[in-house]
Amino acid sequence: xGISKIGTPLEDAICEGIIYRLKSAPAGPVxxxxxxxxxxxxxxxxxxxxxxxxISSFRRAKERLRKRKIRNGIGLEMMITPIRKLDGIGVxxxxxxIRDLRLFCHSTHCQLILSSxxxxxxxxxxxxxFDAILRNCDIEPDKHWHGMEKWIEECxxxxxxx
Amino acid sequence: MLKRRPKRRYISILHAGQPSDAINMMIKxxxxxxxxxxxxxxxxxxxxxxxxxxxxxxKLEQLDSVLISIAFSELPAITMGIxxxxxxxxxxxxxxxxxx
Numbered sequence: 001x002g003i004s005k006i007g008t009p010l011e012d013a014i015c016e017g018i019i020y021r022l023k024s025a026p027a028g029p030v031x032x033x034x035x036x037x038x039x040x041x042x043x044x045x046x047x048x049x050x051x052x053x054x055i056s057s058f059r060r061a062k063e064r065l066r067k068r069k070i071r072n073g074i075g076l077e078m079m080i081t082p083i084r085k086l087d088g089i090g091v092x093x094x095x096x097x098i099r100d101l102r103l104f105c106h107s108t109h110c111q112l113i114l115s116s117x118x119x120x121x122x123x124x125x126x127x128x129x130f131d132a133i134l135r136n137c138d139i140e141p142d143k144h145w146h147g148m149e150k151w152i153e154e155c156x157x158x159x160x161x162x
Numbered sequence: 163m164l165k166r167r168p169k170r171r172y173i174s175i176l177h178a179g180q181p182s183d184a185i186n187m188m189i190k191x192x193x194x195x196x197x198x199x200x201x202x203x204x205x206x207x208x209x210x211x212x213x214x215x216x217x218x219x220x221k222l223e224q225l226d227s228v229l230i231s232i233a234f235s236e237l238p239a240i241t242m243g244i245x246x247x248x249x250x251x252x253x254x255x256x257x258x259x260x261x262x
Contacts, residue, residue, distance in 0.1 A: 084236055088194025091234050122178040122238035129241050132229035 007035065007115070019152070025049060033156050037077070041068060051155050052077050052113060058097040062104070072109040075151065076101060079117030080125055080133075098137045111151040112144070169222040172209065172251045175232060177239035181211035184237050185218060192231035204228055209248060215255075217248060 007019045014020075020034040038050035041064045052075040055061045065076075078101065083094050098114070105112045114133065116125040131141040177184035185208050193201045204224035210217040220228045225244070232239050245251035 080233060081238075084234055084238065088191070091191075091195060120178075120238065122176065122240055124240050125233050126241040128244060129229045129233040132226040133233060135226055136230055 019156070021052075033159065035075075035152075035155055041065060051075055054079065055101070056082065058101045058104075059093075062100070065104070065108075070108065070110065073111070073151070073154070075111040075113045075155075076105055077113040077115055079115050081117035081119065081123050084123075095137060098133075098139075102137065102139060111147065112139075113148070169246070170205075170219050171222050171225050171244055171246060172248045173218050173220065173228065173232070173244050174242040174251055174255050175216050175218060175239050176242050177214055177216065177237065179237045181208060181216045184216065184235070184239055187235045187237040188218075188228075188231045188239070191235050192227060195231065195234070196227045200224065200227060215242070217251060219248075 007021050009021050014032050018032075020032055021037045022034045023037065025036055026034070035051040036049060037052045037054060039054040039056070041053060041055075041061055053070070054077045055065075056079075058078065078094075078098060083091055086094070098112075102112050104110070114130060116123060118124045134141045134144055175184070185206070189201060189206055192204060192206065196204075204220045204227065206228060207219045208216060209219050218228075229241060232241055243251055243254050245254060
């Protein structure tokens with residue numbers, strides 16, 4: 001599939017080479033790499049400690065994000081799976097949102113994150129498909145993945161691990 | 163003047179549901195996003211299907227739009243591999259399945 005790093009919600013078993021998505025920071029040091037994900041823009045307590053804020057609609061979230069003055073280096077994530085259920089116009093609007101979000105991230109020093117949001121193997125998105133989506137939004141895939149890699153490394157280096 | 167055959171790409175897809183439903187959903191999505199002319203130009207064809215895996219063919223110049231249609235298809239589907247020939251694609255899929 002051409003994807004070297006994946007993120008998944010933490011369940012019982014811990015696998016090597018996977019970055020876990022947590023809703024809140026663990027109480028003590030842990031043996032696995034993790035990122036804190038929040039979908040609550042309003043709750044400053046939640047989003048201040050989060051590495052990633054998941055946005056369902058950038059159109060609606062734009063003003064709130066501007067007012068909240070989110071900190072530099074936070075990841076703003078948009079998922080593909082919920083968009084599959086929309087009609088053509090909805091998908092086209094999502095593509096425009098990605099273009100806007102990219103400009104917003106550029107001006108606020110945030111990281112644009114595109115993720116599959118998969119709940120099953122069929123909902124996963126291959127690297128080639130991600131590249132095609134990025135090209136369609138006038139984003140150079142190589143540059144984007146390079147930025148993502150750097151951003152993930154920076155986020156994980158701040159964490160305390162055993 | 164020589165009439166050159168357009169370059170094509172073969173795409174291996176893992177999908178939910180029936181193969182006919184999966185490809186129809188993909189074509190429908192392509193039409194919604196890129197229009198009828200572009201969809202006709204893409205010449206998306208079902209080449210092989212077995213259980214929940216299928217191989218489709220499209221024109222190289224429309225490859226990105228076809229990949230986008232797969233990613234946004236209502237019936238979930240995932241691109242497993244892309245190749246210029248069906249034999250090479252089958253070989254690479256069987257190799258990757260061995261590693262899995």
